[in-house]
Protein backbone atom coordinates (compact mmCIF):
# COMPACT_ATOMS: atom_id res chain seq x y z
CA UNK A 386 0.00 0.00 0.00
CA UNK A 387 2.67 2.43 1.16
CA UNK A 388 2.68 4.55 -1.96
CA UNK A 389 3.44 8.24 -2.05
CA UNK A 390 -0.11 9.27 -2.92
CA UNK A 391 -1.45 7.78 0.33
CA UNK A 392 1.11 9.74 2.33
CA UNK A 393 0.20 12.95 0.53
CA UNK A 394 -3.51 12.35 1.02
CA UNK A 395 -3.02 11.53 4.71
CA UNK A 396 -0.95 14.64 5.46
CA UNK A 397 -3.29 16.95 3.53
CA UNK A 398 -6.29 15.51 5.28
CA UNK A 399 -4.69 15.80 8.72
CA UNK A 400 -3.65 19.43 8.15
CA UNK A 401 -7.15 20.27 6.91
CA UNK A 402 -8.74 18.80 10.07
CA UNK A 403 -6.40 20.42 12.61
CA UNK A 404 -7.17 23.88 11.20
CA UNK A 405 -10.79 23.55 12.33
CA UNK A 406 -11.10 24.72 15.94
CA UNK A 407 -12.83 21.94 17.84
CA UNK A 408 -11.95 22.57 21.50
CA UNK A 409 -14.68 21.04 23.68
CA UNK A 410 -16.13 23.02 26.59
CA UNK A 411 -16.96 21.35 29.89
CA UNK A 412 -18.94 24.39 31.05
CA UNK A 413 -21.54 23.88 28.34
CA UNK A 414 -24.16 21.56 29.80
CA UNK A 415 -27.16 21.88 27.53
CA UNK A 416 -25.95 20.70 24.15
CA UNK A 417 -23.90 18.09 22.38
CA UNK A 418 -21.47 18.75 20.80
CA UNK A 419 -20.57 21.43 23.32
CA UNK A 420 -18.98 23.62 20.61
CA UNK A 421 -19.97 24.45 17.01
CA UNK A 422 -16.50 23.82 15.59
CA UNK A 423 -16.82 20.12 16.35
CA UNK A 424 -19.98 19.92 14.28
CA UNK A 425 -18.27 21.83 11.49
CA UNK A 426 -15.45 19.28 11.38
CA UNK A 427 -17.78 16.30 11.68
CA UNK A 428 -19.92 17.59 8.79
CA UNK A 429 -16.78 18.21 6.74
CA UNK A 430 -15.73 14.59 7.30
CA UNK A 431 -19.22 13.38 6.37
CA UNK A 432 -19.00 15.35 3.10
CA UNK A 433 -15.54 13.94 2.39
CA UNK A 434 -16.70 10.38 2.93
CA UNK A 435 -19.68 10.96 0.63
CA UNK A 436 -17.39 12.48 -2.01
CA UNK A 437 -15.24 9.34 -1.76
CA UNK A 438 -18.33 7.34 -2.69
CA UNK A 439 -19.31 6.03 0.75
CA UNK A 440 -23.10 5.74 0.54
CA UNK A 441 -24.05 5.08 4.13
CA UNK A 442 -22.96 8.23 6.01
CA UNK A 443 -25.00 10.02 8.68
CA UNK A 444 -24.55 12.59 11.44
CA UNK A 445 -27.15 12.33 14.20
CA UNK A 446 -28.65 15.15 16.26
CA UNK A 447 -25.86 14.90 18.85
CA UNK A 448 -23.14 15.17 16.22
CA UNK A 449 -22.09 11.50 16.13
CA UNK A 450 -20.96 10.50 12.65
CA UNK A 451 -21.52 6.93 11.53
CA UNK A 452 -20.42 5.56 8.17
CA UNK A 453 -20.53 2.06 6.78
CA UNK A 454 -18.59 0.54 3.88
CA UNK A 455 -20.00 -2.89 3.02
CA UNK A 456 -17.56 -5.76 2.56
CA UNK A 457 -17.24 -7.57 -0.76
CA UNK A 458 -16.68 -11.17 0.35
CA UNK A 459 -18.97 -13.88 1.62
CA UNK A 460 -19.17 -14.49 5.39
CA UNK A 461 -17.82 -11.04 6.07
CA UNK A 462 -17.39 -9.54 9.52
CA UNK A 463 -17.64 -5.89 10.50
CA UNK A 464 -14.57 -4.01 11.79
CA UNK A 465 -15.31 -0.66 13.43
CA UNK A 466 -13.08 2.33 14.20
CA UNK A 467 -13.73 5.28 16.51
CA UNK A 468 -11.99 8.64 16.77
CA UNK A 469 -13.00 11.86 18.48
CA UNK A 470 -13.33 15.22 16.79
CA UNK A 471 -12.74 17.51 19.78
CA UNK A 472 -9.42 18.67 21.21
CA UNK A 473 -8.51 19.24 24.85
CA UNK A 474 -9.64 22.50 26.50
CA UNK A 475 -6.31 22.57 28.38
CA UNK A 476 -4.54 24.38 25.53
CA UNK A 477 -5.89 26.64 22.79
CA UNK A 478 -6.94 24.94 19.58
CA UNK A 479 -7.74 28.21 17.80
CA UNK A 480 -5.96 29.07 14.58
CA UNK A 481 -3.80 25.95 14.59
CA UNK A 482 -0.97 26.26 12.06
CA UNK A 483 0.53 22.84 11.36
CA UNK A 484 4.20 22.93 10.39
CA UNK A 485 5.43 20.09 8.19
CA UNK A 486 9.09 19.22 8.75
CA UNK A 487 10.10 17.20 5.69
CA UNK A 488 13.30 15.18 6.14
CA UNK A 489 13.48 16.24 9.78
CA UNK A 490 17.15 16.93 10.58
CA UNK A 491 17.08 15.46 14.10
CA UNK A 492 17.89 18.80 15.76
CA UNK A 493 15.82 20.66 18.39
CA UNK A 494 12.87 22.40 16.72
CA UNK A 495 12.36 26.06 17.57
CA UNK A 496 8.70 26.96 17.98
CA UNK A 497 7.00 30.27 18.81
CA UNK A 498 7.91 32.21 21.95
CA UNK A 499 11.21 30.39 22.33
CA UNK A 500 9.61 27.01 23.00
CA UNK A 501 11.91 24.15 22.07
CA UNK A 502 10.88 20.67 21.01
CA UNK A 503 14.08 18.76 21.55
CA UNK A 504 15.15 15.13 21.07
CA UNK A 505 17.12 15.39 24.31
CA UNK A 506 13.84 15.72 26.14
CA UNK A 507 11.72 13.66 23.73
CA UNK A 508 14.05 10.92 22.44
CA UNK A 509 11.38 9.43 20.18
CA UNK A 510 11.96 12.37 17.82
CA UNK A 511 15.36 10.88 16.88
CA UNK A 512 13.63 7.78 15.55
CA UNK A 513 12.12 9.96 12.80
CA UNK A 514 15.30 11.71 11.69
CA UNK A 515 15.17 12.00 7.90
CA UNK A 516 11.41 11.41 7.90
CA UNK A 517 8.44 13.78 7.92
CA UNK A 518 7.04 15.01 11.21
CA UNK A 519 4.36 17.62 11.92
CA UNK A 520 4.28 20.10 14.81
CA UNK A 521 2.14 23.11 15.64
CA UNK A 522 3.80 26.52 15.38
CA UNK A 523 4.08 26.49 19.19
CA UNK A 524 1.17 28.84 19.90
CA UNK A 525 -1.50 26.13 20.11
CA UNK A 526 -1.79 22.40 20.48
CA UNK A 527 -1.55 20.44 17.23
CA UNK A 528 -4.68 18.34 17.56
CA UNK A 529 -3.13 15.00 16.60
CA UNK A 530 -5.26 13.84 19.53
CA UNK A 531 -7.39 12.77 17.83
CA UNK A 532 -7.40 14.22 14.32
CA UNK A 533 -4.52 11.92 13.44
CA UNK A 534 -6.92 9.06 14.20
CA UNK A 535 -9.65 10.58 12.04
CA UNK A 536 -7.27 11.25 9.12
CA UNK A 537 -6.02 7.65 9.33
CA UNK A 538 -9.50 6.13 9.38
CA UNK A 539 -10.73 8.29 6.49
CA UNK A 540 -7.57 7.55 4.47
CA UNK A 541 -8.11 3.81 4.96
CA UNK A 542 -11.74 4.27 3.85
CA UNK A 543 -10.52 6.21 0.81
CA UNK A 544 -8.14 3.35 -0.03
CA UNK A 545 -11.01 0.85 -0.07
CA UNK A 546 -13.17 3.16 -2.21
CA UNK A 547 -10.35 3.63 -4.74
CA UNK A 548 -9.55 -0.10 -4.73
CA UNK A 549 -12.83 -2.01 -4.90
CA UNK A 550 -10.86 -5.01 -6.18
CA UNK A 551 -9.30 -5.49 -2.72
CA UNK A 552 -11.33 -8.15 -0.95
CA UNK A 553 -12.42 -6.95 2.45
CA UNK A 554 -14.78 -7.29 5.37
CA UNK A 555 -17.18 -4.44 6.15
CA UNK A 556 -15.82 -1.25 7.73
CA UNK A 557 -17.76 0.89 10.17
CA UNK A 558 -16.66 4.37 11.25
CA UNK A 559 -17.69 6.48 14.24
CA UNK A 560 -16.51 10.04 14.84
CA UNK A 561 -17.59 11.27 18.27
CA UNK A 562 -17.72 14.68 19.98
CA UNK A 563 -16.66 15.82 23.47
CA UNK A 564 -14.34 12.94 24.39
CA UNK A 565 -11.82 15.21 26.11
CA UNK A 566 -14.40 16.36 28.64
CA UNK A 567 -15.43 12.78 29.41
CA UNK A 568 -18.69 12.82 27.49
CA UNK A 569 -17.66 10.94 24.35
CA UNK A 570 -19.96 8.01 24.99
CA UNK A 571 -22.86 9.87 26.62
CA UNK A 572 -24.95 9.86 23.44
CA UNK A 573 -23.12 7.14 21.51
CA UNK A 574 -25.56 5.56 19.04
CA UNK A 575 -25.09 2.12 20.60
CA UNK A 576 -28.03 0.52 18.82
CA UNK A 577 -26.54 1.32 15.42
CA UNK A 578 -23.23 -0.49 16.09
CA UNK A 579 -22.83 -3.33 13.59
CA UNK A 580 -19.18 -4.04 14.35
CA UNK A 581 -18.10 -7.49 15.48
CA UNK A 582 -14.75 -5.95 16.39
CA UNK A 583 -14.45 -2.36 17.52
CA UNK A 584 -11.35 -0.21 18.10
CA UNK A 585 -10.61 3.34 19.17
CA UNK A 586 -7.84 4.97 17.12
CA UNK A 587 -6.64 7.34 19.83
CA UNK A 588 -3.26 6.09 21.10
CA UNK A 589 0.21 7.53 20.58
CA UNK A 590 3.52 5.73 19.94
CA UNK A 591 3.96 3.69 16.77
CA UNK A 592 3.29 0.01 17.38
CA UNK A 593 1.59 0.46 20.75
CA UNK A 594 -1.76 -1.09 21.44
CA UNK A 595 -3.71 -0.56 24.62
CA UNK A 596 -6.18 -3.02 26.03
CA UNK A 597 -5.88 -2.39 29.76
CA UNK A 598 -6.94 0.65 31.70
CA UNK A 599 -7.71 1.50 35.31
CA UNK A 600 -10.79 0.53 37.27
CA UNK A 601 -12.06 3.87 38.50
CA UNK A 602 -14.18 5.03 41.42
CA UNK A 603 -14.68 8.33 43.13
CA UNK A 604 -15.41 8.67 46.85
CA UNK A 605 -17.06 11.57 48.59
CA UNK A 606 -16.96 12.00 52.35
CA UNK A 607 -19.35 14.55 53.86
CA UNK A 608 -18.67 15.48 57.46
CA UNK A 609 -20.96 17.42 59.78
CA UNK A 610 -19.21 18.93 62.77
CA UNK A 611 -20.45 20.89 65.76
CA UNK A 612 -20.02 24.65 65.56
CA UNK A 613 -19.79 26.63 68.77
CA UNK A 614 -18.12 29.98 69.43
CA UNK A 615 -14.43 29.11 69.42
CA UNK A 616 -13.99 31.03 72.67
CA UNK A 617 -16.14 28.52 74.49
CA UNK A 618 -15.53 25.49 72.30
CA UNK A 619 -13.56 23.36 74.74
CA UNK A 620 -14.90 19.83 74.84
CA UNK A 621 -17.84 20.75 72.60
CA UNK A 622 -16.66 22.09 69.25
CA UNK A 623 -16.06 19.46 66.57
CA UNK A 624 -14.27 20.95 63.57
CA UNK A 625 -15.45 19.26 60.36
CA UNK A 626 -12.62 20.72 58.26
CA UNK A 627 -10.03 19.39 60.67
CA UNK A 628 -11.62 15.95 60.48
CA UNK A 629 -11.51 16.18 56.67
CA UNK A 630 -7.78 16.86 56.83
CA UNK A 631 -7.28 13.99 59.33
CA UNK A 632 -9.18 11.68 57.01
CA UNK A 633 -6.83 12.52 54.12
CA UNK A 634 -3.77 12.07 56.31
CA UNK A 635 -4.92 8.51 57.07
CA UNK A 636 -4.59 7.50 53.41
CA UNK A 637 -1.29 5.87 52.41
CA UNK A 638 0.93 8.67 51.08
CA UNK A 639 3.03 6.20 49.09
CA UNK A 640 -0.03 5.36 47.01
CA UNK A 641 -0.76 8.69 45.38
CA UNK A 642 -0.36 9.71 41.71
CA UNK A 643 2.88 11.49 42.59
CA UNK A 644 4.35 8.32 44.12
CA UNK A 645 3.13 5.62 41.74
CA UNK A 646 3.67 4.49 38.14
CA UNK A 647 3.26 1.50 35.81
CA UNK A 648 0.82 -1.05 37.18
CA UNK A 649 0.48 0.62 40.59
CA UNK A 650 -2.89 2.10 41.50
CA UNK A 651 -3.51 5.14 43.68
CA UNK A 652 -5.71 7.30 45.89
CA UNK A 653 -5.93 10.91 44.76
CA UNK A 654 -7.66 13.62 46.82
CA UNK A 655 -9.12 16.00 44.23
CA UNK A 656 -10.92 18.49 46.44
CA UNK A 657 -11.52 19.47 50.04
CA UNK A 658 -13.74 22.33 51.12
CA UNK A 659 -15.43 23.20 54.33
CA UNK A 660 -16.03 25.21 57.49
CA UNK A 661 -16.17 24.25 61.16
CA UNK A 662 -19.68 22.98 60.63
CA UNK A 663 -19.28 20.94 57.48
CA UNK A 664 -16.62 19.56 55.16
CA UNK A 665 -16.61 17.72 51.86
CA UNK A 666 -13.69 15.63 50.70
CA UNK A 667 -13.60 14.09 47.24
CA UNK A 668 -11.03 11.60 46.06
CA UNK A 669 -10.58 9.31 43.11
CA UNK A 670 -9.44 5.71 43.40
CA UNK A 671 -7.63 3.89 40.59
CA UNK A 672 -6.47 0.29 40.34
CA UNK A 673 -5.88 -2.14 37.47
CA UNK A 674 -7.21 -5.09 39.49
CA UNK A 675 -10.78 -5.44 40.69
CA UNK A 676 -9.57 -6.98 43.97
CA UNK A 677 -7.11 -4.10 44.40
CA UNK A 678 -9.99 -1.69 43.96
CA UNK A 679 -11.98 -3.52 46.65
CA UNK A 680 -9.01 -3.17 48.99
CA UNK A 681 -8.81 0.57 48.26
CA UNK A 682 -12.50 1.02 48.93
CA UNK A 683 -12.17 -0.76 52.27
CA UNK A 684 -9.14 1.40 53.25
CA UNK A 685 -11.26 4.51 52.66
CA UNK A 686 -14.17 2.97 54.59
CA UNK A 687 -11.92 2.06 57.51
CA UNK A 688 -10.45 5.56 57.69
CA UNK A 689 -13.95 7.05 57.85
CA UNK A 690 -15.00 4.43 60.43
CA UNK A 691 -12.00 5.19 62.67
CA UNK A 692 -12.88 8.90 62.67
CA UNK A 693 -16.49 8.09 63.39
CA UNK A 694 -15.53 6.12 66.48
CA UNK A 695 -13.18 8.87 67.70
CA UNK A 696 -15.70 11.69 67.16
CA UNK A 697 -19.18 10.40 68.02
CA UNK A 698 -20.65 13.92 67.94
CA UNK A 699 -19.78 14.34 64.25
CA UNK A 700 -21.76 12.84 61.39
CA UNK A 701 -20.16 11.11 58.43
CA UNK A 702 -21.57 10.13 55.09
CA UNK A 703 -19.42 8.21 52.66
CA UNK A 704 -20.45 7.62 49.08
CA UNK A 705 -18.69 5.78 46.24
CA UNK A 706 -19.44 6.26 42.55
CA UNK A 707 -18.17 3.88 39.88
CA UNK A 708 -16.65 5.73 36.91
CA UNK A 709 -15.30 3.05 34.55
CA UNK A 710 -13.80 -0.43 34.56
CA UNK A 711 -10.61 -1.97 33.24
CA UNK A 712 -11.53 -2.98 29.70
CA UNK A 713 -9.21 -6.00 29.90
CA UNK A 714 -11.90 -8.00 31.67
CA UNK A 715 -14.22 -7.49 28.67
CA UNK A 716 -11.55 -7.83 25.99
CA UNK A 717 -10.51 -11.17 27.54
CA UNK A 718 -14.01 -12.43 26.76
CA UNK A 719 -13.55 -11.55 23.08
CA UNK A 720 -9.90 -12.41 22.59
CA UNK A 721 -10.14 -12.30 18.80
CA UNK A 722 -10.61 -8.56 18.98
CA UNK A 723 -7.10 -8.17 20.39
CA UNK A 724 -5.41 -11.01 18.50
CA UNK A 725 -6.66 -9.65 15.16
CA UNK A 726 -5.18 -6.28 16.09
CA UNK A 727 -1.85 -7.85 17.07
CA UNK A 728 -1.72 -9.67 13.73
CA UNK A 729 -2.66 -6.51 11.82
CA UNK A 730 0.27 -4.67 13.45
CA UNK A 731 2.70 -7.57 12.87
CA UNK A 732 1.70 -7.65 9.22
CA UNK A 733 3.10 -4.12 8.84
CA UNK A 734 6.51 -5.48 9.85
CA UNK A 735 6.80 -4.49 13.52
CA UNK A 736 6.07 -6.14 16.84
CA UNK A 737 3.05 -4.77 18.73
CA UNK A 738 3.88 -3.29 22.13
CA UNK A 739 1.24 -3.59 24.84
CA UNK A 740 0.85 -0.45 26.92
CA UNK A 741 -1.19 0.23 30.03
CA UNK A 742 -3.54 3.20 30.05
CA UNK A 743 -3.21 4.97 33.40
CA UNK A 744 -6.64 6.47 32.88
CA UNK A 745 -9.71 5.56 30.88
CA UNK A 746 -10.86 5.93 27.27
CA UNK A 747 -14.16 5.92 25.46
CA UNK A 748 -13.21 2.31 24.80
CA UNK A 749 -13.41 1.45 28.50
CA UNK A 750 -17.01 2.65 28.65
CA UNK A 751 -17.91 0.91 25.38
CA UNK A 752 -16.24 -2.31 26.59
CA UNK A 753 -18.48 -2.25 29.66
CA UNK A 754 -21.49 -1.73 27.44
CA UNK A 755 -20.72 -4.92 25.56
CA UNK A 756 -18.32 -3.73 22.84
CA UNK A 757 -14.75 -4.67 23.81
CA UNK A 758 -12.67 -1.90 22.36
CA UNK A 759 -8.84 -1.83 22.39
CA UNK A 760 -6.97 1.34 21.42
CA UNK A 761 -4.70 1.66 18.35
CA UNK A 762 -1.70 4.01 18.09
CA UNK A 763 -2.02 7.14 15.93
CA UNK A 764 1.60 8.34 15.76
CA UNK A 765 0.83 11.49 17.76
CA UNK A 766 2.90 12.52 20.81
CA UNK A 767 2.80 15.01 23.72
CA UNK A 768 -0.97 15.31 23.65
CA UNK A 769 -2.75 18.30 25.19
CA UNK A 770 0.23 20.64 24.87
CA UNK A 771 1.99 23.07 22.58
CA UNK A 772 4.76 20.51 22.04
CA UNK A 773 2.34 18.05 20.46
CA UNK A 774 3.74 16.47 17.29
CA UNK A 775 2.99 13.61 14.94
CA UNK A 776 5.25 11.27 12.97
CA UNK A 777 3.97 10.75 9.43
CA UNK A 778 5.54 7.25 9.01
CA UNK A 779 3.70 6.16 12.17
CA UNK A 780 0.46 7.64 10.85
CA UNK A 781 0.93 5.71 7.60
CA UNK A 782 1.45 2.54 9.58
CA UNK A 783 -1.84 3.13 11.40
CA UNK A 784 -3.61 3.42 8.04
CA UNK A 785 -2.03 0.08 7.10
CA UNK A 786 -3.10 -1.49 10.42
CA UNK A 787 -6.70 -0.38 9.79
CA UNK A 788 -6.59 -1.78 6.24
CA UNK A 789 -5.10 -5.05 7.53
CA UNK A 790 -7.85 -5.34 10.15
CA UNK A 791 -10.61 -4.81 7.59
CA UNK A 792 -8.97 -7.50 5.42
CA UNK A 793 -8.62 -9.95 8.36
CA UNK A 794 -9.04 -13.56 7.34
CA UNK A 795 -9.12 -12.81 3.61
CA UNK A 796 -6.30 -13.74 1.27
CA UNK A 797 -5.94 -11.35 -1.62
Ligand SMILES: [Zn+2]
Nearest residue numbers: 469530531587
Ligand atom coordinates in the same frame (compact mmCIF):
# COMPACT_ATOMS: atom_id res chain seq x y z
ZN1 LIG B 1 -7.82 11.37 22.42
